[in-house]
Each structure stands twice: as structure tokens, then as C-alpha cells.
Amino acid sequence: MFLTHAKLSAEDSFPWPQETSDLSPDPEIRFGSLPNGMGYLIRTSSEPPERVSLRLVVQAGSLMETEEQRGLAHFLEHMAFNGTRNFASGEMVEYFQRLGMAFGADTNASTGFDRTQYKLELPNGDPDLRTESLRLLRDYADGVLLASEEIEKERGIILSEKNSRDTVDFRTFQTEIGFLLPGTKFANRMPIGLEEVITNVPREQFVSFYESWYHPERTFLVATGDIDPDAWESAIREAFSSFGDDKGPAPEDPILGEVSFEGIEALVHREPEGKAVRFEVSTGQAIDDLPDTEARRIREGQLQILNAILSRRMERLARDEDSPILSSYAYSYPLYEFVELSGISATVRPDEWADGVGIVEQELRKALEHGFAEAEILEAEANLLRAAREKVDGQETRKSSSWADEYAFLVNSARVPLSPEQELSIAEEAASLSTPATLQQLLQGIWSDNGRRLFLTGPVPEGVEAEDLIAVYETSSSTEVAATEMLSDLTFPYAATGASEPTEVTRHEDPELAQAQYANGVRANWKKTPFEEESILITIRIGGGGLSLPDDQPGIARLAEGAFLQGGLAEISFDDLQTVTAGRTVSTRFSVSEDSFQLQGQTRPEDLDLQLDILRAFLLDPGFRSEGLSLFRRSIDSQYREIESTWQGILQSEAWPFLYGNYGLQNFPSKDELKERNFEELREWLVPQFQNGYLEVSVVGDFEEDSLVASLDRVFGTLPGKRPSSPQYTVGEDGPVFPEGEQREFAVKSDIPQGSAMVAFPSAGLAPVEESRRLSLLSSVLDDRLRLKIREESGQAYSYTASNRPSDTYDFGIFFGIAILSPEKVSPVAQQIMEVVESLGTEPITEDERLRALAPNLKQLEDMRRNNRYWLRVLNGSQVEPEQIEWSRTLLEGYQAITVEDLQKTAETYLVPEKAAWVEIASPIPVESQ
Incomplete structure (x- = not known):
């Protein structure tokens, strides 16, 4: 059996997965097939209005490559953007930019083991755009020109992308796949390919792969959005009816090989730069032409339940103060419908790897021998059903792009696209069948008759080899294990009582929102x-945040963000809180911003009161429990190992602090400084502000206003004390200082070639907003010029961006261009970035550039205004900064009013070469590259 592709039926229809299943697809989907065997599915979706999402999936990926073609499927995907029958090279991106589609965000593609997917996100479904978008997708299917000169230009970009993907995680994944599936094509068909193939593969191989595998029988199109299904079906049939007329039969799927999980085998894979040691015990079984059926879906639901229980058990163990475990989870999933893998993965501290192996082995064996407790099952079932119900409740406002992505994945995986109601029904059936006996039997069926694969990776101590790993595992296996202790009954001990109505309520009509003040000084929006x-977002803005940082406690903000919630509440631990809230939609986060602390929640109407009570409890009675601090401290070494060995970590820990003058939250602590921080310091910093500081609550989403106000009256109107009417922490004379004219080189401690080049300029804060908007649009213009210069023209970089970062607290901002590179290219590309910036003066911005930058931005802004997170940002702090509301009113027209002259003047004002700061981050350059 191979992948998901089946033979054509007698009617030459696309092999839809429901044809071999007892499951019926979502009735909202229209399925169709062309006489040539190509399939299409269409679904209407009204959110966002007018938008259309398209996915063209060709069931051909790296597994179809010959040895001489390794990497060619992905390379071919790139070539689809470099000239087709109807879109000349260099014109496609610009054409769709003018229509409001951003390169990367709205026009993109990806290649996997078993498929290549092309993506279009249309601003609307107007007939002309519908015709053009389908013309482009048809060109991807059989109209890519594969010009020799374009192939040569693209080789450098592919190599740059390959370099950017060369990470510890990728190397580990590649090694583990080879260990688990030896002798199969998965082991040596990574989609990114081989450097020698990318560098030398001739055009003839492109043509051969393209003509062989891009067949209508292997192709289907997904169209979702605010569309007329009849019109789109007709247009799809017209656009693709002649696809494949000049092709013979599609080739047979290649043979993948055989898999076996008998016996016990081990592999130690050292990655000294890995974040932490990871131990994984796994097993598997081949999937042999297994159709998508109701029974299979129910079994998978039960697997989710039992793996959730195992994961929760491991989470609890990780919270023990002396535990070697940092994090862990259990899993079962089908890998490309080829093999079902099951396992437990745990990260551990390097010097305690053996203890971690023993814990994982014994926890798995506890479940195999003693099964599960009823209380554990109920908790896991509640969470499974909650997720399924949320999908049902949210389907009417689900984004069209989300539907399109799901359908493309499901059909390519030979899975029937079900309705959310059908998925809920299956989840309910899985839950009803999940008893201690059935789950233990299911677990034993997976593990008892199969072998073990032991994988140890990361900064494993020298001298540890596969035989040592097996010896530790087998020694642990001889230890008797007892059943896991039953969970005790728990209740949430915090619930506010009473009520206090607002003393003042102000209503705004444009935008429509309300603001209130309570007698205790609390503000609410x-x-x-x-x-x-059925979704509600909440943010509580408290105190002074970064403005109140203690000067003598570097790292205290990182401790707050990493450990405060983990410290739980005084009367209930963080872990027990997870149990109490099982099946309820509550999600609490905490962060430190430049001018405040932010407690955030995400919930639904029926759980709103519980979420608000939890947020209030963290305000009034945080626990600062030792297990939260212990877990955070035990993870510090692994965090800093990753920071020191990746360009992203150096950007965060050294480059940004350099650009901000090491001010405030940007002052990155050393590892030793962070280890010195403790909960007593955190308590002293947070509690006074939590109990007495300025407090403003903002709520956005789907709620009944009377019910929400009653909840706010109860939970926040009754907060004890008297809050100040304005923040007591204000901006002083000092602030971030930009290092004008300076240049810094930062080293990455890594043997993996990596780096980045950045050129930055001092800009401005968020206000005045007109200036901030001009800088934002200017960054889009620069981003496009970077695309042309360092990607299309020179092929130096695959990943790049230009952006502006304005502070909403200080009159300070940073405008920058950055590219991700191999180390030997860092300095030359930094110079190229500066040359592109300087070109704004020598080659003034054109009206076409303004339009191509503006149109995608307007589309994104329109979509943003239909996003709850945007409105939460508008409301958050709006009683401190009321101009935020006015900014939301003028958002679209403000951008539309920006002229070429405005952009040119902004560039002349801020992008002054003498003020630029240069940042170069690089690992040591390999000798062969010097």
C-alpha cells in the first residue's frame, strides 16, 4: 500500500476517500470530478466577507523522486513562480500584489513527502479575479515554463532555504525517521533535497518529473469562501477540462518499503547544541490499505483519551521539584497512512538522562499493567468533547482559509471531510466506549505485542551509547510498579460574591463599544x-510593568512570564487547577509589557464567570508555589543552550538589546542572573501592584452584554481597596537609546552554518499614528525591493523582511531590514540591504510601488478589523490612551491617504545612512566556504 492515491474508477472520477468509507462527508461540501479524473470540492464560508481561499493539491512530493532527483519536487514548486504559460517571469508577484495579494501570505506553496500544494488567498471572488486565479492554478498544473535561465537563478535561493532549514530539530527529525523506518523511502527523501542535486540537476529532469507526476488523476482543487458555488464549479471545469489531454496514464505509486517494530533497538544521536536531552520510546505497526471508517475514527478518539491521560501523568511528574523530567507527552498518529506510530517523548536534563528513561519506562508499564482510573478518564474525555463542541459552535465564523487547509490535508490523507456535528458525534461515541478496561486493552494492543524503539538525542553525555540506553531501559523494566494514585475530588475554591455596579458608563457609536468606571477605581471596556x-477574549492591564522594573533584579520579568502562573494559587496548585477546569474553555496567560502587566483569558460564554474568577484569583491570591519556581529553574540551562546556539537566540539576547540600548525589558539577563531570581522578589514586585495598582479590564467577543456586565460587577466591581484613576508609573526622561552609526558582530556558538544580517534605523513611537502608518507602508515598499534584490536578482537569501517596530510607551521605534543567511553571506547581504535602502533616494518610490504595497495592506487591515484580537488591542488601555479608539476609526482611510510624496519624505527623514546600526550574526564560517 502507498500513500492515499487509488486507481481511477470506471467513470474516471477522482478517488474521493468517502468512496471506500462508511462515513458520509459534510453535506455543506460540493464534490466534483472532471472527465480527466481531476477532483474539486467547494464550500461556502462567509468569514471574512468576500474572501476566497484556493488550494491546488498535486499528490506528488519527494517520495516520487528518483535518486537523481532528490529535492526536485520542491525545486519544481519554486519554478512555478518563475514563469508560466500566462504569467511571465517577474510579473506574477507584481500582478497579484496590485489585486491585494501579498507574496508569501496570499500566494505561496509548499512541498511535502506526498504532495505539493499551491495556495491563493483572494481578496474577493469577482469574475475577473476568479478567471485569473484559476488560470494561474491551471498554469501551475501544466503550464510552468521551466526556462533554463530561471532554473539557474533559483538554485541559490533553494540552497539558501536549505541552509535556513538546517537546524538541530531538522537533523534530529531526519535521523529519527531513518531509525524508525530504515530501508524505506522516508529515510532518504527529505523534501528539501540534496545540495548536489539542487546545484546540478539539469532541466531535463524537471521536465521528466513534471510531466510524469503532475497528472489530473493526482490533482484536486479546494475552493472555500464567500462564493457562488455554481459559478465557481463552472469556472473550474472550464479552466481544467483540457488538463492532461497530452498526457498518458499516470505512473504507479512507488514502493515505500517494509516496516517492522519487533525486538528492542536503540539509537543515541548526539546534538550538542540541542536544547535538552530528549528520550523517546516508540512502537508502531504498518497501515495496510486501511480505509477511513467510523470504527477507525472512534478508535483514534479513544487513543486521544488514553494518550491525554499518559501526558497528564507525565506533566505531574515534571512538576515534582527534584524531577529530571522537564516536559513530556504521549502520542499515537498515522504517518502518511504508511505506519501508525505510538510513543512517549520526554525532555530531561543531560546529567539525569538515565533517571528520565526509567520514569518513562515505568509510567508506560504502570498503565499497561494497572490501567487507568475513572477520574483520569473523565478529565481526558471532558477535554476531548470540549474541543469537539467548540468546533461545532464556531463553524459559522470559521475562516475560509482554515476550512481550505483542513480539506486539503484530509483529502490528501484519504480522510473523509466530516461536518463538525459528525466529529462531535464520533467523539461522544469514543468517550462512551472509554472505560478503564477498554482503554487498557487498547493500550496493550498497541504496546504488548510490539517491540520498542529507544531514541536518545540532544546534548547526551559522551560515552553513552545504544547498549547503555538499552541496559538502563531493561534494568528499569525489572522494577515492580504500582498503580498510579487515584486523584482526589477537587473544586475551584475562588468565586467572587456580591456585586457593585459601575458609577459611570460611556458608550461609543463608532466603533461601537462601552467603557465603565467602578467606585473602587477599576476601569472596564x-x-x-x-x-x-462563542469566543471571548479578556485582558486585564495592571500596574506599571516594565516601567516598574527593579534595577537590581535582572531577569525578574522573564521569571514572571515563565513561572508566575505555574506557581498556582494559594489554595490550589496549577496542576490541580487543570483538573478542576477539565472540559471548560478557560485559558490564562500572563505577560509583562513596557508599561503594564497583562493577565489574559480566552473563554466562551458558558465559562465566562469561571475564567473571570480565575483571573481575579491570580490578582488577589497568587500561590508562588515552589514547584513553579523549580520547573522554571530546571529549564534555564536548556533555554540558554538554545539561545547561544541559534541566530534567533542571539537576535533576542544580544542584537535587540544592543538596538534598544539595553533598556528596560530589552536588558537580557545572563543565565546566572536569571538563576538568582526567586519568588520572594517576584512577590514583592507584583503583589503591591496587583492589589493596589491601576487596573483596566477589556473584553471582546460573543457575549450578551447584560450577562457580561453582571459578571464584571461581581468579579471586578467588588475588588477590595481603591484603585488609582490613572497609572502611577509614567515615562521618565530616560528611555531606549538607539546606537546610531554603530556596527556589531555577534557570534553563534554552533557548528551548523547560520546567520542573519540586519540594518536598522531609529524611527518613531506609535504616536503620532500618521507617522507610524507611513513607516509601516514604507516597510512594505522596502520589503518588496529586498525581494527583488537579494532573492530574485542575486539569489542570496530565501528568508527576509522589512518592518517597523514602534513603541506605544516611548517616543522610540526601530525600522529594519533583515535576512536569514549562511554565515559567509552575512556581510555581503548586509551591504546589499543598505544598498536597497539607499535606492529609495536614488530611485524614488513609484506610484505602482505604492499601490502594490497598499493593496495587500488594505486587505490585511480589513481582515484585521474582523479579528477579536485587534479590537482587544484597541480597548486595552483605551481609558489611559483614548486616542486608540480614534485610531481604529481612521485605520483604512489613514493608509489610503498616504501618497508617494509622504513615503518619500518619510524615507528621507528616517532612513539616514549615517544613523544606521548594522547587526551581523553568524556561526563560524566553515573552512571550505572561506
Whole structure:
């Protein structure tokens, strides 16, 4: 059996997965097949209005490559953007930019083992754009020109992408796949390919692969959005009816090989730069032409339940103060419908790897021998059913792009696209069949009759080899294990009582929102929206945040963000809180911003009161429990190992602090400084501000206003004490200082070639907003010029961006261009970035550039205004900064009013070469590259 592709039926229809299943697809989907065997599916979706999402999936990926073609499927995907029958090279991106589609965000593609997918996100479904978008997708199917000169230009970009993907995680994944599936094509068909093939593969191989595998029988199109299904079906049939007329039969799927998980085998894979040691015990079984059936879906639901229980058990163990475990999870999943893999993965501290192996082995054996407790099952079932119900409740406002991505994945995986109601029904059946006996039997069926694969990776101590790993595992296996202790009954001990109505309520009509003040000084803002059904977002802004940082406690903000919530509440631990809230939609986060602390929640109407009570409890009675601090401290070494060995980590820990003058939250602590921080310091910093500081609550989403206000009256109107009417922490004379004219080189401690080049300029804060908007649009213009210069023209970089980062607290901002590179290219590309910036003066911005930057931005802004997170940002702090509301009113027209002259003047004002700061980050350059 191979992948998901089946033979054509007698009617030459696309092999839809429901044809071999007892499951019926979502009735909202229209399925169709062309006489040539190509398939299409269409679904209407009204959110966002007018938008259309298209996915063209060709069931051909790296597994179809010959040895001489390794990497060619992915290379071919790139060539689809370099000239087709109807879109000349260098014109496609610009054409769709003018229509409001950003390169990367709205026009993109990806290649996997078993498929190549092309993506279009259309601003609307107007007939002309419908015709052009389908013309482009048809060109991808059989109209790519594969010009020799374009192939040569693209080789450098592919190599740059390959370099950017060369990470510890990728190397580990590649090694583990080879260990688990030896002798199969998965082991030596990574989609990114081989450097020698990328560098030398001739055009003839491109043509051969393209003509062989891009067949209508292997192709289907997904169209979702605010569309007329009849019109789109007709247009699809017209656009693709002649696809494949000049092709013979599609080739047979290649043979993948055989898999076996008998016996016990081990592999130690050292990655000294790995974040932590990871131990994984796994097993598997081949999937032999297994159709997608109701029974299979129910079994997978039960697998989710039992793996959730195992994961929760491991989470609890990780919270023990002396545990070697840092994190862990259990899993079962089908890998490309080829093999079902099951396992437990745990990260551990390097010097305690053996203890970690023993814990994983014994926890798995506890479940195999003693099974599961009823209380554990109920908790896992509740979470499974909650997720399924949320999908049902949110389907009317689900984004069209989300539907398109799901359908493309499911059909390519030979899975029937079900309705959310059908998925809920299956989840309910899985839950009803999940008893201690059935789950233990299912677990034993997976593990008892199969072998073990032991994989140890990361900064494993020298001298540890595969035989040592097996010896530790087998020694642990001889230890008797007892059943896991039963969970005790738990209740949530915090619930506010009483109520206090606002003393003042102000209502705004444009945008429609309300603001209130309570007698205790608490401020509240709320906005009801129709954008995300049954979803509510909450932010509590408290105190001074970064403005109140203690000068003598470097790292205290990182401790707060990493450990505060993990410290739980005084009357209930963080872990027990997870059990109490099982099946309820509550999600609590904490962060430190430049001018405040932010407690955030995400919930639904029926759980709103519980979420608000949890947020209040963290305000009034945080626990600062030792297990939260212990877990955080035990992870510090692994965090800093990753920071020191990746360009992203150096950017965060050294480059950004350099550009901000090491001010405030940007002052990155050393590892030793962070280890010195403790909960007593954190308590002293947070509690006074939590109990007495300025407090503003903002709520956005799908709620009944009367019910929300009653909840706010109860939870926040009754907060004890008297809050100040304005923040007591204000901006002083000092602030971030940009290093004008300076240049820094930062080293990455890595043997993996990696680096980045950045050129940055001092810009401005968020206000005045007109200036901030001009800088934002200017960054889009620069981003496009970077695309042309360092990607299309020179092929130096695959990943790059230009952006502006304005502070909403200080009159300070940073405008920058950055590219991700191999180390030997860092300095030359930094110079190229500066040359592109300087070109704004020598080659003034054109009206076409303004339009191509503006149109995609307007589309994104329109979509943003239909996003609850945007409105939460507008409301958050709006009683401190009321101009935020005015900014939301003028958002679209503000961008539309920006002229070429505005952009040119902004560039002349801020992008002054003498003020630029240069940042170069690189690992040591390999000798052969010097």
C-alpha cells in the first residue's frame, strides 16, 4: 500500500476517500470530478466577507523522486513562480500584489513527502479575479515554463532555504525517521533535497518529473469562501477540462518499503547544541490499505483519551521539584497512512538522562499493567468533547482559509471531510466506549505485542551509547510498579460574591463599544463582535510593568512570564487547577509589557464567570508555589543552550538589546542572573501592584452584554481597596537609546552554518499614528525591493523582511531590514540591504510601488478589523490612551491617504545612512566556504 492515491474508477472520477468509507462527508461540501479524473470540492464560508481561499493539491512530493532527483519536487514548486504559460517571469508577484495579494501570505506553496500544494488567498471572488486565479492554478498544473535561465537563478535561493532549514530539530527529525523506518523511502527523501542535486540537476529532469507526476488523476482543487458555488464549479471545469489531454496514464505509486517494530533497538544521536536531552520510546505497526471508517475514527478518539491521560501523568511528574523530567507527552498518529506510530517523548536534563528513561519506562508499564482510573478518564474525555463542541459552535465564523487547509490535508490523507456535528458525534461515541478496561486493552494492543524503539538525542553525555540506553531501559523494566494514585475530588475554591455596579458608563457609536468606571477605581471596556462565534477574549492591564522594573533584579520579568502562573494559587496548585477546569474553555496567560502587566483569558460564554474568577484569583491570591519556581529553574540551562546556539537566540539576547540600548525589558539577563531570581522578589514586585495598582479590564467577543456586565460587577466591581484613576508609573526622561552609526558582530556558538544580517534605523513611537502608518507602508515598499534584490536578482537569501517596530510607551521605534543567511553571506547581504535602502533616494518610490504595497495592506487591515484580537488591542488601555479608539476609526482611510510624496519624505527623514546600526550574526564560517 502507498500513500492515499487509488486507481481511477470506471467513470474516471477522482478517488474521493468517502468512496471506500462508511462515513458520509459534510453535506455543506460540493464534490466534483472532471472527465480527466481531476477532483474539486467547494464550500461556502462567509468569514471574512468576500474572501476566497484556493488550494491546488498535486499528490506528488519527494517520495516520487528518483535518486537523481532528490529535492526536485520542491525545486519544481519554486519554478512555478518563475514563469508560466500566462504569467511571465517577474510579473506574477507584481500582478497579484496590485489585486491585494501579498507574496508569501496570499500566494505561496509548499512541498511535502506526498504532495505539493499551491495556495491563493483572494481578496474577493469577482469574475475577473476568479478567471485569473484559476488560470494561474491551471498554469501551475501544466503550464510552468521551466526556462533554463530561471532554473539557474533559483538554485541559490533553494540552497539558501536549505541552509535556513538546517537546524538541530531538522537533523534530529531526519535521523529519527531513518531509525524508525530504515530501508524505506522516508529515510532518504527529505523534501528539501540534496545540495548536489539542487546545484546540478539539469532541466531535463524537471521536465521528466513534471510531466510524469503532475497528472489530473493526482490533482484536486479546494475552493472555500464567500462564493457562488455554481459559478465557481463552472469556472473550474472550464479552466481544467483540457488538463492532461497530452498526457498518458499516470505512473504507479512507488514502493515505500517494509516496516517492522519487533525486538528492542536503540539509537543515541548526539546534538550538542540541542536544547535538552530528549528520550523517546516508540512502537508502531504498518497501515495496510486501511480505509477511513467510523470504527477507525472512534478508535483514534479513544487513543486521544488514553494518550491525554499518559501526558497528564507525565506533566505531574515534571512538576515534582527534584524531577529530571522537564516536559513530556504521549502520542499515537498515522504517518502518511504508511505506519501508525505510538510513543512517549520526554525532555530531561543531560546529567539525569538515565533517571528520565526509567520514569518513562515505568509510567508506560504502570498503565499497561494497572490501567487507568475513572477520574483520569473523565478529565481526558471532558477535554476531548470540549474541543469537539467548540468546533461545532464556531463553524459559522470559521475562516475560509482554515476550512481550505483542513480539506486539503484530509483529502490528501484519504480522510473523509466530516461536518463538525459528525466529529462531535464520533467523539461522544469514543468517550462512551472509554472505560478503564477498554482503554487498557487498547493500550496493550498497541504496546504488548510490539517491540520498542529507544531514541536518545540532544546534548547526551559522551560515552553513552545504544547498549547503555538499552541496559538502563531493561534494568528499569525489572522494577515492580504500582498503580498510579487515584486523584482526589477537587473544586475551584475562588468565586467572587456580591456585586457593585459601575458609577459611570460611556458608550461609543463608532466603533461601537462601552467603557465603565467602578467606585473602587477599576476601569472596564467591552465590545460585542460577531467575528468569532462563542469566543471571548479578556485582558486585564495592571500596574506599571516594565516601567516598574527593579534595577537590581535582572531577569525578574522573564521569571514572571515563565513561572508566575505555574506557581498556582494559594489554595490550589496549577496542576490541580487543570483538573478542576477539565472540559471548560478557560485559558490564562500572563505577560509583562513596557508599561503594564497583562493577565489574559480566552473563554466562551458558558465559562465566562469561571475564567473571570480565575483571573481575579491570580490578582488577589497568587500561590508562588515552589514547584513553579523549580520547573522554571530546571529549564534555564536548556533555554540558554538554545539561545547561544541559534541566530534567533542571539537576535533576542544580544542584537535587540544592543538596538534598544539595553533598556528596560530589552536588558537580557545572563543565565546566572536569571538563576538568582526567586519568588520572594517576584512577590514583592507584583503583589503591591496587583492589589493596589491601576487596573483596566477589556473584553471582546460573543457575549450578551447584560450577562457580561453582571459578571464584571461581581468579579471586578467588588475588588477590595481603591484603585488609582490613572497609572502611577509614567515615562521618565530616560528611555531606549538607539546606537546610531554603530556596527556589531555577534557570534553563534554552533557548528551548523547560520546567520542573519540586519540594518536598522531609529524611527518613531506609535504616536503620532500618521507617522507610524507611513513607516509601516514604507516597510512594505522596502520589503518588496529586498525581494527583488537579494532573492530574485542575486539569489542570496530565501528568508527576509522589512518592518517597523514602534513603541506605544516611548517616543522610540526601530525600522529594519533583515535576512536569514549562511554565515559567509552575512556581510555581503548586509551591504546589499543598505544598498536597497539607499535606492529609495536614488530611485524614488513609484506610484505602482505604492499601490502594490497598499493593496495587500488594505486587505490585511480589513481582515484585521474582523479579528477579536485587534479590537482587544484597541480597548486595552483605551481609558489611559483614548486616542486608540480614534485610531481604529481612521485605520483604512489613514493608509489610503498616504501618497508617494509622504513615503518619500518619510524615507528621507528616517532612513539616514549615517544613523544606521548594522547587526551581523553568524556561526563560524566553515573552512571550505572561506
